[in-house]
Amino acid sequence: MFKKLLILSAILLGMNAFAARAPLEPALKKEVAEVLNANEELHAAFFEYSNENVQKAAALVAKKIMAIKDKEISKLLKVSHDKLMEMTKSTDEKANKEAFYVVSLGLANIIRKYDVGGKWNVYSCPMVKKSWVQDSAKNDNVRNPYAPEMPGCGSKNTSF
Template identity: 35%
Template structure:
């Protein structure tokens, strides 16, 4: 019986997210908050607003100081830099998805709190992050014809 309990504790502890410092959490929440601004602009899809919010989000990416986040932040930043008013919506969608994929990887590993959650739409095969305190229902930023397609990861 003891071995079963110990095994269960080990299994469940492997699902636990790693703790972060208050500073790391604050910086990531600020980044996710700015990501939310970009997310919101995908619904009206104004290329100038998308471009502006992507540039603001880049500043938040650059402000992240944690070495343990660096690899994923740098990878996400590489795709975020490609989002622009001159790019096609399809290209911006792809790069936003890839940027969010690296943020989701961090969210799955570290505890930044419950406010931001990852979502996926199987029809467009893309991921995003949304603030569940503001939008409890799925809001797919990628396809205006399917605004509620997808689910929480």
């Protein structure tokens, strides 16, 4: 009986992994794309860490999140927005990376749930146990923003 239950669970989980993402209206899709594009600048600011660039990019992503008119998506990104606002004032690199991780979780949730297009994917690094969203169309190689000593460490977790 346990084996049957285990097999059924595996099948259902597998089917869920391939569930279609919810479509977005064109205007909303554009608003979300602007957030994700701004997040690319924030992601890049961590590679040759510059606090000034991180603060500017965090402010831009926060501004783009505030421009989203959809209440459900705005609610899903509320914690991300709050963390971005913390980053605009912080000079602590470690704290900013932790905040970026929380922001990334919110954005990853959005791209897994909604069809925002095929260019953004979720990546993760098992060494630092963190994930991030990256524009795969721009660069499909792993670009780990958390560990400058191992920028290629990690893997692509989604393929949209």
